Amino acid sequence: MFGFFSSNLITVVDGIAFGVLLFTIALGLSLVFGVMDVLSLAHGSLYLIGSYIAVSVSTAFTPTLGFFVLALVLAVALGSLAGAGLSFLTRPLASRGHLDQALLTLGVAFVVGDLLAQQYGREVRTVAPPSPFDGSVSVFGSTYPTYRLVIIAVGLALAIAAYLVIERTKMGALVQATVADAQMVRALGVNTGRLMTGVFAVGAALAAFGGVLGAPILNAAPGLDNRVLILGLVVVVIGGLGSVAGAFVGALVIGQVQTLGVSLAPSYAAFLTFGAMALVLLLRPAGILGKGRLA
Amino acid sequence: MTSDLGTSSRTDQAARPDTGPARGRAGRAPRLVLAAALLLALVAVPFVVPSDAANLLSRILAFALLAVSLDLLVGVGGMPSLGHAAPFGVGAYVAGITAKELTALAPVQLVAAAVAGAVFSALVGWLIVRVRGTYFLMLTLAVAELARTAADQWDQVTGGSNGLVGIPAIQVVPGGGPLLLAGFRYWYVLAVAALGFGLIVAISRSAFGRSLRGIRDNEDRMASLGYSTFRVKFTAFVLAGAFAGAAGSLWTVQSRFVSPADLGFNVSAMALLAVVIGGRGRLWGAILGAALVIFIRDEVGAQLGGRGPLLLGITFIAVVYLLPRGFAGLRLHRPGRKDPA
Amino acid sequence: MDIGLLVPQSGVYAPIGEDMEQGFRLCLDQAEGQLGGRDVNVVVADEGESPDTGVPAAQGLLEDGVSAVVGVVSSAVALGVQDAFTEAQVPLVVANAGANAITGPDVSDFVWRSSHRIEDVSGSIGAYVAEQVGEGSVFVIAPDYAAGREHAAAFRKTFEGAGGTVAGEVFTPFGQTENFQPFLSQIEQSGASAVYAFFGGSEAVSFARQYNSFGLSQNLPLFAAGFVTEGGELEALGQDAEGIQNVLHYSPQLDTPENQKFVEAYTAAYEEPPTVYSVQAYDACQSLDQALEVGTSGPEIVEGLEGIDTIPSPAGEWSYTDTHQASYTYYLREVQMQDGQPVNAIIRPLTEQ
Incomplete structure (x- = not known):
């Protein structure tokens, strides 16, 4: 038993790195769904925009920490703008149900994907990790890239921050109340329009932030937007739509499924992610931490 | 524009069908004439245009049958599936394998594919129809992705990622020659697709269709009225799977090739978008939606130097804003007649 | 026309x-x-x-x-x-x-x-790798789809035919694998002394970069089908590709x-x-x-x-076989840095035309 753990410990660590990266995408997706009832299929595009910002910054400058932070700041700024834009685009469809929003946001995703491919080409683009973290360290006796430890640290900090904002601030309470019962919040005289735009902007900024953060390990290429989107959807569905803690738990679960799971059952690797999602949905249809809002 | 929306505040039912019993005979007659004229025009296609249009139309018709069967689920039954490519692909594989191993007789392949689509849907539907809304969407997506992966891995049967190749041309009657000409193939596809549309419309108008719509609009109420909502939804799921399987066999007739991509997310998403573009619950709208999607993707997109997805994306955005209720919203205005609320 | x-x-x-x-x-x-x-x-x-x-x-x-x-x-x-x-x-x-x-x-x-033809690509390097690793063993990794399996099978056939030992073989989910850590960890634990890989596009880039950052390149030489270090992949990899020995039938360096x-x-x-x-x-x-x-x-x-006798290809003259297959000469290539740019230097032909 101990042998099993020691030989897989590094894989578990890597699963956490991957999981917290997924969390940056899933959190926005989940909040936007919870607050606005919008399943935004353009969320993967926001991630990819972030990755390409990292590409632009790292080709223009040397990959120092300062410029990496600059890329993060740019991504957050552009991401929030894009999110606010998406919120205006989807607003007129509020009464028309998920499928119309899916059609719209998928249309936006196609357009953005094409424009990015025109701008950056269809070849894979790589981003070097910021220079202080460009090497490897020894973790549990294995060589491990330092940058992935940075991802874990940043991702966990982000998760704690998100938790505090949602649980401890007035804004967070409003968001939670809107997830639970949007009509009630509106009836209380709250400007839900501003709240929704804000949540969409924050969610989009998070995805773009994740795009920069993930670029040094996942690169940037056309099609990555789709894969990230699908993983994000799997995470939020597993965790429970509209819940911060759910997105976090779901992200960690999928992170482990994609690393530890793959390592333990490589022949079934292709089935694992969707198998896990189907299993969770069948056992707990509202997700691991969902509150039973099924419809 | 008159509305048949009623005053419901629920969000997921924007396009309410008007195919219920309240519609009078008088309103139906011109529509039947229109449908008959359209059918005649479609039959005449191979006489008028070259074979490439017949092939394109065959693809459109097969995809349209898939879209209409999905509309039975989404529009009539309120079950938004993002995995309808699964029974479609299962049908396509079974039709292809039947053609290769058993017989070139198309009706046999058709029945085998429809049965396979139904059996597959029954196996997974038993669990899937218990969840609703977005969770239904995601669970169907997961099942379809698992099915696609299985098709990818099971290469002794499916040919794996290289696909199932060497499917012979179909025969329609025993001892008849293989249908190599696009025009004849098209007539077969048209006949089966028309039969399929007719059956789906009949199902949607039957007592069963009415209870399905009732469940879509208010499941709890229907349950309290004593309906087994599970049984009705499950039956609809299996029926939609059977028609999707039949559509898969038509797809194979035309392309004579099946690959795991036929069960993939793209096919599911395009079918769902065809339904939304057409206007949910208006079964004929899905046909137009399917035609538009296939035409843009295969015909225009292939000549745009890789900008096909851009055009598709712009089309989706435009449809959402300009046709809020899909093509079905573009009804000929008939003065003096109000739709029942 | x-x-x-x-x-x-x-x-x-x-x-x-x-x-x-x-x-x-x-x-x-x-x-x-x-x-x-x-x-x-x-x-x-x-x-x-x-x-x-x-x-x-x-x-x-x-x-x-x-x-x-x-x-x-x-x-x-x-x-x-x-x-x-x-x-x-x-x-x-x-x-x-x-x-x-x-x-x-x-x-x-x-x-x-x-x-x-895949068999010609990965098949032509097997004997060379067997000779290089001698008593050691090789781990084979490729994406889990038809081409990946054909590359792996072609390599194993000639590699094992030349007396080589395979330490393990794994196929990664095709088009969905960005993180190779679990597979790299498996390779390390297998005790292999070298790796043979086939990947394309973004997977090739991710695999080769992570092969370096997880430290495998220090101990286990990487042999590959040349697509891993061709065109856009080579450009994206840059220095990360240096030293990868691979097989293909052309290089601008020829x-x-x-x-x-x-x-x-x-x-x-x-x-x-x-x-x-x-x-x-x-x-x-x-x-x-x-x-x-x-x-x-x-x-x-x-x-x-x-009726074609030979095609005067930039890759060297070739002709069609009886089964309509171009018979290229396959070369052992090695990625080297030239003026800061990675190139596939031709080491020697692996096959006769």
Whole structure:
């Protein structure tokens, strides 16, 4: 038993790195769904925009920490703008149900994907990790890239921050109340329009932030937007739509499924992610931490 | 524009069908004439245009049958599936394998594919129809992705990622020659697709269709009225799977090739978008939606130097804003007649 | 006369499609727009990423009445359309798709291939790797789809045939694997002394970079099918690719007068070095140039293809085998840095033509 753990410990660590990266995408997706009832299929595009910002910054400058932070700041700024834009685009469809929003946001995703491919080409683009973290360290006796430890640290900090904002601030309470019962919040005289735009902007900024953060390990290429989107959807569905803690738990679960799971059952690797999602949905249809809002 | 929306505040039912019993005979007659004229025009296609249009139309018709069967689920039954490519692909594989191993007789392949689509849907539907809304969407997506992966891995049967190749041309009657000409193939596809549309419309108008719509609009109420909502939804799921399987066999007739991509997310998403573009619950709208999607993707997109997805994306955005209720919203205005609320 | 060019212009294989189109058009421009002395009009169709777009695009070209079609990146598309081409009696010159079955023993009269066959690629390096690792063992890793499995099988056949030991083999989910850590960890634990890999596109880049950052490159030499370090992948990898020994039938570094002339003309036209994909399509065009001298009907073009003696390829002269397969010479290449740019230096031929 101990042998099993020691030989897989590094894989578990890597699963956490991957999981917290997924969390940056899933959190926005989940909040936007919870607050606005919008399943935004353009969320993967926001991630990819972030990755390409990292590409632009790292080709223009040397990959120092300062410029990496600059890329993060740019991504957050552009991401929030894009999110606010998406919120205006989807607003007129509020009464028309998920499928119309899916059609719209998928249309936006196609357009953005094409424009990015025109701008950056269809070849894979790589981003070097910021220079202080460009090497490897020894973790549990294995060589491990330092940058992935940075991802874990940043991702966990982000998760704690998100938790505090949602649980401890007035804004967070409003968001939670809107997830639970949007009509009630509106009836209380709250400007839900501003709240929704804000949540969409924050969610989009998070995805773009994740795009920069993930670029040094996942690169940037056309099609990555789709894969990230699908993983994000799997995470939020597993965790429970509209819940911060759910997105976090779901992200960690999928992170482990994609690393530890793959390592333990490589022949079934292709089935694992969707198998896990189907299993969770069948056992707990509202997700691991969902509150039973099924419809 | 008159509305048949009623005053419901629920969000997921924007396009309410008007195919219920309240519609009078008088309103139906011109529509039947229109449908008959359209059918005649479609039959005449191979006489008028070259074979490439017949092939394109065959693809459109097969995809349209898939879209209409999905509309039975989404529009009539309120079950938004993002995995309808699964029974479609299962049908396509079974039709292809039947053609290769058993017989070139198309009706046999058709029945085998429809049965396979139904059996597959029954196996997974038993669990899937218990969840609703977005969770239904995601669970169907997961099942379809698992099915696609299985098709990818099971290469002794499916040919794996290289696909199932060497499917012979179909025969329609025993001892008849293989249908190599696009025009004849098209007539077969048209006949089966028309039969399929007719059956789906009949199902949607039957007592069963009415209870399905009732469940879509208010499941709890229907349950309290004593309906087994599970049984009705499950039956609809299996029926939609059977028609999707039949559509898969038509797809194979035309392309004579099946690959795991036929069960993939793209096919599911395009079918769902065809339904939304057409206007949910208006079964004929899905046909137009399917035609538009296939035409843009295969015909225009292939000549745009890789900008096909851009055009598709712009089309989706435009449809959402300009046709809020899909093509079905573009009804000929008939003065003096109000739709029942 | 219309010639169809079926290459991916959208989706993940679009960069390969672009190189192919450039190679084809360079050959056509050099022939002043004529093949076999006839004016040619090129009709391009987008193959897309998978058969659900590629098969209709191929059928569309057939319906447009083209005299022959060149291209096809995906093996599934090539296998899916071969019957349609045979029935329409239109020749298809495959210029990238590598599946062994395309030019198998029962190849159609109308299907030809001016590009690699997977078995020839990974099969030609097996004996060399066996010799290099000696008493050690090799771990084989490839994406889990038909081409990946064919590469792995081809490598194992000649590698084990030469007395090599395989420490393990793993297939990664195709098109969904960005993180190779679990597989790299498995490789480390297997006790292998070297690795043989095949990947393409973004997976090739991720795999090779992570192979370095997880420290495997310090202990386990990486051998690969040359696609891992070709074209866009090589450019994206940069220094991360240095030292990877790989096998393929072309490199712009090939030191022959024909190739230098080709590289010069190609670089002048497109401001980037040619890739193996450009050459394969260039050679498809050269094949048609010879074949079209016989006539323009399908059977006449086939007769012309059958009559080809050799193709004066930038990769070295080659001819079609009895099963319509181009018989290239395969080279051992090694990625070296030249003026800060990674290049595939030719070490030596691995096969005789």
